[in-house]
Amino acid sequence: MTYEGLAGKVAVVTGGAQGIGAAIVRALVNQGATVAAVDCNETFVEKPPQSLAENEETVHRFKCDVTEKESVDHLIQTIETTVGPIDILVNVAGILKIGAIHELSTEDWHATFATNTTALFYISQAISRFMITRQDGVIVTVGSNAAYIPRMNMSAYAASKAAATMFSKCLGLELAQHNIRCNSVSPGSTDTPMQRNMWKDDNGGQRVINGNEQEYRTGIPLKRIAEPTDIADAVLFLVSEKSRHITMHDIRIDGGATLGV
Numbered sequence: 611m612t613y614e615g616l617a618g619k620v621a622v623v624t625g626g627a628q629g630i631g632a633a634i635v636r637a638l639v640n641q642g643a644t645v646a647a648v649d650c651n652e653t654f655v656e657k658p659p660q661s662l663a664e665n666e667e668t669v670h671r672f673k674c675d676v677t678e679k680e681s682v683d684h685l686i687q688t689i690e691t692t693v694g695p696i697d698i699l700v701n702v703a704g705i706l707k708i709g710a711i712h713e714l715s716t717e718d719w720h721a722t723f724a725t726n727t728t729a730l731f732y733i734s735q736a737i738s739r740f741m742i743t744r745q746d747g748v749i750v751t752v753g754s755n756a757a758y759i760p761r762m763n764m765s766a767y768a769a770s771k772a773a774a775t776m777f778s779k780c781l782g783l784e785l786a787q788h789n790i791r792c793n794s795v796s797p798g799s800t801d802t803p804m805q806r807n808m809w810k811d812d813n814g815g816q817r818v819i820n821g822n823e824q825e826y827r828t829g830i831p832l833k834r835i836a837e838p839t840d841i842a843d844a845v846l847f848l849v850s851e852k853s854r855h856i857t858m859h860d861i862r863i864d865g866g867a868t869l870g871v
């Protein structure tokens with residue numbers, strides 16, 4: 611499927627080395643966009659772990675820790691001058707720290723918010739200043755369905771994603787007057803390294819689909835774990851002209867796991 615208005619656009623995708631971020635990089639490049647794929651992964655720039663897209667020459671890799679404000683400001687300036695004026699930002703970089711509240715370390719709490727929430731402020735601020743001067747742009751943030759439902763051992767993650775989703779809406783409200791749209795997507799369990807790290811054995815995926823009554827955890831009514839491309843497809847829609855009248859919205863992509871609440 612071809613989406614109008616993406617060919618020739620410059621997109622920044624954070625967390626682009628693997629999982630959902632890598633799928634979004636591929637999807638954008640396949641639509642004819644030039645993509646600056648950003649990740650803190652050490653080997654990402656020197657020795658890419660996998661081909662990010664068929665059209666490799668339109669993928670530019672940048673190593674950056676998005677929790678470091680100065681690095682982010684420098685990165686965005688560099689992309690603007692070396693790759694081109696940024697039309698699209700997709701915030702994907704995120705981390706998950708598991709632990710019961712009475713045991714979770716202060717470091718894990720702060721690290722979770724630094725990556726999943728505060729980094730959105732840094733990068734959105736840096737990019738929106740350029741977008742405002744051009745009166746054009748679109749921003750999509752990858753949140754999580756954990757923002758909508760309490761989950762055992764995921765307090766920091768869920769709270770940081772709830773904040774991220776609301777930040778995206780506030781950003782959309784402030785930037786609408788500048789012709790900049792801001793939306794988010796909230797995936798449920800998606801087959802990536804982050805998800806598989808939580809699976810204890812080969813039945814890990816099936817257990818997620820079934821749910822867990824002891825932990826008050828719903829299963830997945832559509833009875834499948836999402837593929838990263840399921841998330842990338844929704845992002846393509848939100849960054850394309852097909853969604854030109856949609857802003858401050860969130861699309862849940864979780865096979866019904868949060869029962870639409």
Ligand SMILES: NC(=O)c1ccc[n+]([C@@H]2O[C@H](COP(=O)([O-])OP(=O)(O)OC[C@H]3O[C@@H](n4cnc5c(N)ncnc54)[C@H](O)[C@@H]3O)[C@@H](O)[C@H]2O)c1
Pocket residue numbers: 624625626627628629630631648649650651674675676677702703704705725752753754755796797798799800801802803804805
């Ligand atoms: N996989 C799931 O089940 C799932 C469900 C809901 C939401 N999400 C969200 O989707 C996004 C992508 O998740 P994923 O499953 O692909 O995760 P992943 O761990 O497989 O990939 C995340 C990528 O982000 C990068 N990253 C992490 N911290 C960074 C930082 N400070 N600076 C730059 N890059 C950084 C990592 O190096 C990695 O390449 C995350 O925001 C995650 O919270 C994932």
